[in-house]
Amino acid sequence: MKERMITLFTAIFGSFEAGIIYAIMALGVYLSFRILDFPDLTVDGSFVTGGAIAAVMIMGGANPYLATVLALFAGFLAGCITGVLHTIGKINNLLSGILMMIALYSINLRIMGRPNISMLNTETAFSKIENGFEKIGIDDFLNSLLTMVGLGDSLPETWGILIIMIIVTFVIKIFTDWFLQTEIGLAIRATGDNKRMIRSFSANTNLLTILGLGLSNALVAFSGALIAQQGGFADVGMGIGMIIIGLASVIIGEALFGTKTIVRTTLAVIGGSIIYRLVVSMALRIDFLDPGDMKLITAIIVIIALTMPKLLERSKEKKRKARRKAERLSLIKTSVETEGLNVIMAPEEGKGENHAAIKSDS
Amino acid sequence: MLQLNQIHKRFNEGSPDEKIAIDRINLTLKAGDFVTVIGSNGAGKSTLMNIISGGLFPDAGEVYIDGKNVTNMMEYKRSRMIGRVFQDPMAGTAPSMTIEENLAMAFSRNKPRTLRRGVTHKRREYFREVLETLHLGLENRLSAKVGLLSGGERQALSLLMATFTEPSILLLDEHTAALDPSRAELISNITKAIVDRYKLTTLMVTHNMQQAIDLGNRLVMMDKGQIILEVNEEQKEQLTIEGLLAEFKRIRGTQMASDRAILS
Numbered sequence: 355m356k357e358r359m360i361t362l363f364t365a366i367f368g369s370f371e372a373g374i375i376y377a378i379m380a381l382g383v384y385l386s387f388r389i390l391d392f393p394d395l396t397v398d399g400s401f402v403t404g405g406a407i408a409a410v411m412i413m414g415g416a417n418p419y420l421a422t423v424l425a426l427f428a429g430f431l432a433g434c435i436t437g438v439l440h441t442i443g444k445i446n447n448l449l450s451g452i453l454m455m456i457a458l459y460s461i462n463l464r465i466m467g468r469p470n471i472s473m474l475n476t477e478t479a480f481s482k483i484e485n486g487f488e489k490i491g492i493d494d495f496l497n498s499l500l501t502m503v504g505l506g507d508s509l510p511e512t513w514g515i516l517i518i519m520i521i522v523t524f525v526i527k528i529f530t531d532w533f534l535q536t537e538i539g540l541a542i543r544a545t546g547d548n549k550r551m552i553r554s555f556s557a558n559t560n561l562l563t564i565l566g567l568g569l570s571n572a573l574v575a576f577s578g579a580l581i582a583q584q585g586g587f588a589d590v591g592m593g594i595g596m597i598i599i600g601l602a603s604v605i606i607g608e609a610l611f612g613t614k615t616i617v618r619t620t621l622a623v624i625g626g627s628i629i630y631r632l633v634v635s636m637a638l639r640i641d642f643l644d645p646g647d648m649k650l651i652t653a654i655i656v657i658i659a660l661t662m663p664k665l666l667e668r669s670k671e672k673k674r675k676a677r678r679k680a681e682r683l684s685l686i687k688t689s690v691e692t693e694g695l696n697v698i699m700a701p702e703e704g705k706g707e708n709h710a711a712i713k714s715d716s
Numbered sequence: 717m718l719q720l721n722q723i724h725k726r727f728n729e730g731s732p733d734e735k736i737a738i739d740r741i742n743l744t745l746k747a748g749d750f751v752t753v754i755g756s757n758g759a760g761k762s763t764l765m766n767i768i769s770g771g772l773f774p775d776a777g778e779v780y781i782d783g784k785n786v787t788n789m790m791e792y793k794r795s796r797m798i799g800r801v802f803q804d805p806m807a808g809t810a811p812s813m814t815i816e817e818n819l820a821m822a823f824s825r826n827k828p829r830t831l832r833r834g835v836t837h838k839r840r841e842y843f844r845e846v847l848e849t850l851h852l853g854l855e856n857r858l859s860a861k862v863g864l865l866s867g868g869e870r871q872a873l874s875l876l877m878a879t880f881t882e883p884s885i886l887l888l889d890e891h892t893a894a895l896d897p898s899r900a901e902l903i904s905n906i907t908k909a910i911v912d913r914y915k916l917t918t919l920m921v922t923h924n925m926q927q928a929i930d931l932g933n934r935l936v937m938m939d940k941g942q943i944i945l946e947v948n949e950e951q952k953e954q955l956t957i958e959g960l961l962a963e964f965k966r967i968r969g970t971q972m973a974s975d976r977a978i979l980s
Contacts, residue, residue, distance in 0.1 A: 537834045551808055556792050
């Protein structure tokens with residue numbers, strides 16, 4: 355029992371740590387998919403671009419923080435190009451994302467020079483943070499708390515990443531909330547909601563789409579840079595299916611935590627990202643499944659999340675119809691019993707009148 | 717205020733489907749003019765609206781707004797000067813955003829958009845004030861999503877959003893046609909009140925002859941891409957539907973063929 359608790363805690367801790375970093379990517383996907391109504395597949399490429407730039411620069415001796423920020427700008431640029439392809443090149447939105455994703459695959463390989471870069475034993479943004487936390491002694495303090503509640507055998511290596519990432523992710527969340535309430539932010543939201551309307555209020559929807567996609571992919575690449583540093587490696591295939599993971603986080607979050615306001619929805623997306631990681635880590639604990647099945651699991655989660663609401667709605671509608679039919683039948687039955695056939699004739703008359711009315715109108 | 721100079725527009729040029737949509741139209745609106753435009757389907761009314769708003773560019777001719785040549789100006793730039801209400805009540809507002817956010821976007825029409833907050837305390841008070849003039853109770857629902865409003869309410873809001881920044885030109889594109897009769901009348905009345913209040917230079921397309929006669933100080937009748945009849949202020953006072961139909965018959969030699977021209 356105790357052993358189970360301990361592995362469970364380790365799994366939950368790991369899910370939180372990864373989930374909160376991936377949440378930044380999910381916020382990016384939320385910007386493109388929900389706010390701009392643009393299913394942007396650039397994400398699969400820009401995530402790797404972020405990781406690649408961070409890895410190459412860090413291995414080249416650059417400051418890890420600087421490398422992470424630079425990754426963010428690279429993502430912004432990639433998103434802008436997708437935006438230009440769509441708005442000025444007039445290429446279908448899905449296709450412009452796919453084109454950019456494919457182009458980025460080669461670009462990422464060029465950046466890295468080889469398909470995989472390891473950053474083990476190198477100073478990354480996170481190892482710096484870990485060292486800092488050790489010095490202050492926060493890790494010891496939190497770990498002693500854990501030992502007190504009987505989880506002493508599963509102490510995480512560091513609390514630093516989790517705590518810092520909660521702060522970073524929430525700063526980004528608050529920035530997103532603020533930005534979407536500004537005059538420019540409102541115009542971006544309207545671009546995804548009703549293009550014709552916001553154009554009639556003197557907004558350049560092309561520019562706004564480009565800006566929105568840029569910001570979205572900036573967040574995605576930022577997240578990619580952080581994931582690469584957390585895992586200690588960058589791989590040219592690390593972005594495969596990232597858009598679906600992002601979508602899963604957005605959809606799960608929205609379904610569980612609601613979408614009443616922007617502030618609530620961005621929080622929901624972060625929650626969705628953590629829950630997605632939890633679901634995956636729980637699924638992987640089943641002996642039958644192995645890590646290679648993760649993408650399939652993700653796809654199934656998204657398919658269920660996308661189809662369930664409609665199926666539920668349809669079955670509800672069916673029940674409602676059946677109930678109404680039953681009511682009507684019983685009504686006719688009783689009226690036939692009491693008043694004879696007249697009542698059944700009455701609707702016929704009404705129909706005739708309606709018909710006449712329509713005619714005279716036109 | 718608005719001047720159209722020898723506007724010409726053809727669709728599908730060079731193909732067997734070639735069609736002259738606008739045929740050398742000249743039209744001038746003085747400041748404060750409220751011109752209603754009627755005509756059967758395919759007369760070119762909507763094309764004319766789109767050429768003024770910048771949704772389409774003319775093959776020949778010029779468009780002047782406030783004395784400035786805007787013929788080749790992009791739609792989004794031009795819309796700083798033009799307020800527009802569409803036929804579809806869903807078209808003029810953003811459904812997933814709140815009433816106050818919609819108003820804030822309309823408020824930014826003639827100013828550069830910045831990173832300042834869209835809905836501030838001060839603006840909210842102002843929005844409440846202008847919404848009160850609609851008498852629909854929307855001033856108490858500022859943070860409700862616009863998608864929850866009825867068609868009539870949305871159209872009233874669209875109308876307010878198009879006008880409260882006092883654009884140089886107001887374009888109304890059959891903006892009551894998709895509403896039921898009582899709602900259409902409500903929007904008609906609100907239109908009249910708003911145009912009077914801000915003294916807006918207005919061009920309104922309608923299928924409803926009675927509405928065309930009741931509203932505005934001038935009337936224009938279009939057919940096959942041309943303006944075939946212009947009614948000035950004095951003539952318009954005595955105008956009737958019968959008079960209009962007779963006039964059409966006299967000019968064109970046929971009955972006005974329109975299944976949608978409502979004679980109510």
